[in-house]
Amino acid sequence: MDNLLQRVKEIDIRQVARDLGFEIVQSRRMNCPFHVEDSPSLVFYPPPQNEFHCFGCGKHGDVINLYADACQIDFKTALEELATRYIPAYDGVRHKTIRKLDIKSVYTNKPLPEKQFKFKPIYSEIYERFQQFCLTQPATESARKAAEYLRGRGIDDWTIRHFKLFVIKNYIVANDFLKSNYSLEDLKACGIVNDKGNLVFFVHPIIIPYYQDGRIVYLQGRTIGNPPDGASKYQFLSGVPRSIYNLDSIKKLRPNSEVYLTEGAFDCMTLVKHGMMAVSLGSAKIFKKEWMKYFKKYKILISFDNDTAGINGANALIEDFLMAGILAEKRDWNKGFKDINEYFGRTM
Ligand SMILES: [Zn+2]
Structure with missing residues (x-):
C-alpha cells in the first residue's frame, strides 16, 4: 500500500491513546506513561500535527512512537498494528485488535533515571577545575x-567574562587532564565522560557553565558554527538531568519583576547584556514541574525561537504557568527573526 506510513501517522493520536486505555483530561492532556507523575504533563497536539510532548520528561513523538513506546514494541510492529486496526483497506492480517494496556504497570515499571541521579559536591569540583584548566591553556587555532x-x-x-564561558583548546590534552586527576567512576557519574571514558565534548569546544548558588552544576557544549554531519549543535552531560541556565540571577528579584524565558543560553546572555533578566531552558521542549517554584513571584515573558517547536512549546508552557497562577505571555518582539541573537544582531 502506498504511503502506509503517512496514513498511519495521520490516525488521530488522542483516539489511539484512549483506545490504549489512557484517560485524556482537558481534551489534550494525560498523565505521562514514560515517567512517574501525579498531574498530567503530557500534551497532545491534534491533527494535522498529531504529536505528543511531555513537559515533565521531554519525551516527544508521533502516534507511532506513542503506541510503540507505551506498548514497548518496535516501530515496525507498532506501524502494522495501527494499520490493521485503523486503516480499513490495509490487508495485514497478523494483528486484529489494538492492544489494551495494563495502565498500572505502564506507570510503575519505568523508574525515572533522574530519580536515581544524585548530585555530589565532587561534581562541581570536577567542572570547576576543568574550567580553570581550560582557561589557563595556551591559545590554539x-x-x-x-x-x-x-x-x-x-x-x-x-x-x-560575565557568564564565565570557556573553550576546550585541545581535546586530547583536556581529556588527559580529567583522567589523570579524577577516577573514571567520578568522571562518568558527573557526565563529563561517556561510557567509553572519553570527554563528551568532542566536537563541542565552547563550554557554557551553569551555576547554582555560585557553584557550577552543569556544563553544556556548543559546536563552533554549524555542527558536522551527524552531530548536534549542543552537547549535554551524559546522564545528568539539566537545570535552568542563569538561575542564580533571578533568585532574589522583586515580586512582579519581568523575567524572560529563552530556549538557548546565547539568547539568554544577549538579553542580560541588554539589561534584561533572563534564564534559559536549553530547549523549548523541556520544562520540569519542579521548576515552577522559581518563577512564582514573577511575570514571565517567553521568547522562544520562531519555529514550530518554539511556538508550540511557548503555547503549552503559557498554559502551564497560568494554571500554576503565574502570569506569563509570549514576547513577540523577535517576530520575523529566527531567535533573539538574530534580532539584536540586526537591529542594534
Ligand atoms: Zn513524561
Whole structure:
C-alpha cells in the first residue's frame, strides 16, 4: 500500500491513546506513561500535527512512537498494528485488535533515571577545575575560531567574562587532564565522560557553565558554527538531568519583576547584556514541574525561537504557568527573526 506510513501517522493520536486505555483530561492532556507523575504533563497536539510532548520528561513523538513506546514494541510492529486496526483497506492480517494496556504497570515499571541521579559536591569540583584548566591553556587555532564565532553571534568579551564561558583548546590534552586527576567512576557519574571514558565534548569546544548558588552544576557544549554531519549543535552531560541556565540571577528579584524565558543560553546572555533578566531552558521542549517554584513571584515573558517547536512549546508552557497562577505571555518582539541573537544582531 502506498504511503502506509503517512496514513498511519495521520490516525488521530488522542483516539489511539484512549483506545490504549489512557484517560485524556482537558481534551489534550494525560498523565505521562514514560515517567512517574501525579498531574498530567503530557500534551497532545491534534491533527494535522498529531504529536505528543511531555513537559515533565521531554519525551516527544508521533502516534507511532506513542503506541510503540507505551506498548514497548518496535516501530515496525507498532506501524502494522495501527494499520490493521485503523486503516480499513490495509490487508495485514497478523494483528486484529489494538492492544489494551495494563495502565498500572505502564506507570510503575519505568523508574525515572533522574530519580536515581544524585548530585555530589565532587561534581562541581570536577567542572570547576576543568574550567580553570581550560582557561589557563595556551591559545590554539580552535580557540581562535571559537572566539571569532562567539563575536559573530554578538557574544562580546563582557558577556564571555560575565557568564564565565570557556573553550576546550585541545581535546586530547583536556581529556588527559580529567583522567589523570579524577577516577573514571567520578568522571562518568558527573557526565563529563561517556561510557567509553572519553570527554563528551568532542566536537563541542565552547563550554557554557551553569551555576547554582555560585557553584557550577552543569556544563553544556556548543559546536563552533554549524555542527558536522551527524552531530548536534549542543552537547549535554551524559546522564545528568539539566537545570535552568542563569538561575542564580533571578533568585532574589522583586515580586512582579519581568523575567524572560529563552530556549538557548546565547539568547539568554544577549538579553542580560541588554539589561534584561533572563534564564534559559536549553530547549523549548523541556520544562520540569519542579521548576515552577522559581518563577512564582514573577511575570514571565517567553521568547522562544520562531519555529514550530518554539511556538508550540511557548503555547503549552503559557498554559502551564497560568494554571500554576503565574502570569506569563509570549514576547513577540523577535517576530520575523529566527531567535533573539538574530534580532539584536540586526537591529542594534
Ligand atoms: Zn513524561
